[in-house]
Amino acid sequence: VPPGPGGAGRHGNRRAFERDQLGFLLHQRQYGDLVRVDDGLYLANSPVLAEEVFKHTNTTYAISRDLLGEETDGGRASEDLARWMRARGLAGRGLNRTSMRAAEDRLAATAARHAQAWRARGTVEAIPALEDLTAHLVAEFCLGPETGRVPALLARLQDALLPPVLPLPARCRVLRGRRLHRVNRDLAAEVSRLVDQRRATHRDDSDDSPHVVADLLNSARDEGAITRQGATSIIVANLFAAHETTAAALAWLFLLLDRHPRIRRQVRDEADRELAGRLPTAADVPRLAVTESVVKETLRLYPPLWLIERTVEEPTELGGFPLRPGQRVAVSPFVLQRDPRHYHQPDAFLPDRWTGRSPADPLPKYAFMPFGGGPRTCLGTHFATVAMTVTTATLTSSYQINRTPGTTPVFSTRTILQPHKLALDITDHPHDLRPRPVAAPAASAGTPAPGSARCPFTGIAPLPPTDRRTPARRAP
Numbered sequence: 199v200p201p202g203p204g205g206a207g208r209h210g211n212r213r214a215f216e217r218d219q220l221g222f223l224l225h226q227r228q229y230g231d232l233v234r235v236d237d238g239l240y241l242a243n244s245p246v247l248a249e250e251v252f253k254h255t256n257t258t259y260a261i262s263r264d265l266l267g268e269e270t271d272g273g274r275a276s277e278d279l280a281r282w283m284r285a286r287g288l289a290g291r292g293l294n295r296t297s298m299r300a301a302e303d304r305l306a307a308t309a310a311r312h313a314q315a316w317r318a319r320g321t322v323e324a325i326p327a328l329e330d331l332t333a334h335l336v337a338e339f340c341l342g343p344e345t346g347r348v349p350a351l352l353a354r355l356q357d358a359l360l361p362p363v364l365p366l367p368a369r370c371r372v373l374r375g376r377r378l379h380r381v382n383r384d385l386a387a388e389v390s391r392l393v394d395q396r397r398a399t400h401r402d403d404s405d406d407s408p409h410v411v412a413d414l415l416n417s418a419r420d421e422g423a424i425t426r427q428g429a430t431s432i433i434v435a436n437l438f439a440a441h442e443t444t445a446a447a448l449a450w451l452f453l454l455l456d457r458h459p460r461i462r463r464q465v466r467d468e469a470d471r472e473l474a475g476r477l478p479t480a481a482d483v484p485r486l487a488v489t490e491s492v493v494k495e496t497l498r499l500y501p502p503l504w505l506i507e508r509t510v511e512e513p514t515e516l517g518g519f520p521l522r523p524g525q526r527v528a529v530s531p532f533v534l535q536r537d538p539r540h541y542h543q544p545d546a547f548l549p550d551r552w553t554g555r556s557p558a559d560p561l562p563k564y565a566f567m568p569f570g571g572g573p574r575t576c577l578g579t580h581f582a583t584v585a586m587t588v589t590t591a592t593l594t595s596s597y598q599i600n601r602t603p604g605t606t607p608v609f610s611t612r613t614i615l616q617p618h619k620l621a622l623d624i625t626d627h628p629h630d631l632r633p634r635p636v637a638a639p640a641a642s643a644g645t646p647a648p649g650s651a652r653c654p655f656t657g658i659a660p661l662p663p664t665d666r667r668t669p670a671r672r673a674p
Contacts, residue, residue: 202234252572302480
C-alpha cells in the first residue's frame with residue numbers, strides 16, 4: 199500500500215481536503231510519487247506516473263462521468279466512447295495552424311469589441327466578462343462568424359452545472375437535472391442548426407480547406423466518417439470546456455500582470471514594437487515571445503484544470519503498487535507544475551523561464567500539462583494558447599488593466615481554478631505609462647502550506663469551505 203497522510207480510512211481525509219484543497223494536495227508531496235489519500239483514492243505526484251495514467255485512459259483507466267457530470271457504464275458507454283474517439287481523431291488531425299488560420303485571425307477583432315464595451319463601463323467583474331468574451335471566441339472558432347444563440351446558451355449551461363450552495367431535497371435535485379438536460383438539449387440543437395447551415399452555405403466554396411471546426415467535421419460527414427450527432431457532440435464538448443478554462447486563465451493572467459508592473463510593461467512594449475498599432479493575427483504569435491511566455495507561466499502557476507481524475511477499469515500496477523477496478527487515481531497539474539525537481543523557484547512568477555531554458559535540460563513530458571494529456575487531451579489546446587496570446591496583446595496594447603482597488607479576489611475551486619470576486623478597471627493608457635506602485639512579492643516566496651491564508655504571488659486567499667459553491671454573477 200502506498201504511503202499517505204494519517205486518517206486515510208473509509209472517509210479518508212475529506213474534511214482536511216475541503217478546508218484547503220490546494221494546500222492539502224501540495225502537502226501530499228512529502229509522501230512520494232504515489233500517495234494513498236483514502237481507501238479508494240490515490241494521488242499521482244510525478245510526471246512519469248501522470249503519463250502512465252493519461253496514456254492508458256480509455257483502456258486501463260476511464261473517465262467515469264460525462265459532460266453533465268453523470269456516471270457512465272456498460273456496453274453503451276463503450277460504443278459511445280468508440281464513436282467519440284473516432285470523431286475526435288478526425289477533428290484533431292485537422293485542428294492545426296494552417297487549416298485554422300482564418301478562424302484564429304478573427305480573435306483580435308472579437309477581443310477588441312469586448313474591450314471597448316468594458317472600457318465604456320470602466321470596471322468589470324473579471325470572470326463573467328471574460329467568460330462572455332471566450333464564449334464568443336470559441337463559438338466563432340468552431341462555427342464561424344454566425345454563432346446564433348450559442349454564447350447565451352453556454353452561459354445558461356454553465357450556470358445549470360454549478361453545484362448548489364446547500365444540499366438540495368430530492369424533488370429539487372430532479373428539477374435541477376431536468377433543467378440541465380433541457381439547456382444541454384437546446385445548446386446541441388442550436389449547434390446542429392449552425393453546423394447544417396454552415397454545410398449548406400459552404401458546400402460549393404472554391405477553397406475547400408476548412409476555415410472553422412464545423413467545416414472540418416462537415417467534410418468528415420460528407421465522407422461518411424462521422425454522423426451529424428457526432429459532429430455536434432464534438433463541438434458542444436469543446437465549446438463548454440474551452441470557454442470556461444480560457445476565461446479563468448486570462449483572469450489569472452491579468453491579476454498577475456497587475457502584481458508585476460515591470461512584466462506588464464514588457465508585454466505592452468512588445469505589442470507596440472511588433473504590431474505597430476494594428477490588431478494581432480495568428481501569424482504574429484511567434485513574434486510575441488514575451489506575451490507567450492507570460493501565458494505559459496500563468497498556465498503553469500494557475501492551471502484551470504487543477505485536479506484530473508480517472509477510474510481504474512482493470513487490475514493494474516502504478517508506481518509498483520497494485521490497483522483494483524473501481525479505485526480512483528487523481529493527477530493535479532497544480533502540484534506537478536510547482537515541483538521543485540523540475541522548476542527553479544517553482545512558486546515564483548518568472549515568465550523568463552520559458553524563453554531561457556536550455557534545450558539540454560528539457561522538461562519531462564508531463565511536468566507541464568495545463569490541458570491534461572493522453573488520448574483525451576483537450577482538442578483546443580493550440581487554440582487556447584493562441585487565443586490567450588492574441589487577447590493579451592490586444593488588450594494590453596490598448597488599455598491599462600488593473601485590479602480594482604479595495605477588492606480582494608479569493609481562490610475558487612468550485613469547478614475549475616478561478617480568482618473569484620476579481621474586479622478589473624479598464625482605462626486608457628496615459629502617454630507615459632506609470633503603473634500603480636504595487637509591492638511585488640519576493641521571487642523566493644515559498645509554497646503555501648495547507649491551511650495558509652494567502653497565495654505568495656497574487657496575495658489572494660482560498661475560499662472558505664462554505665463559499666466554494668457560490669456561483670459568480672454574470673455580466674449583463
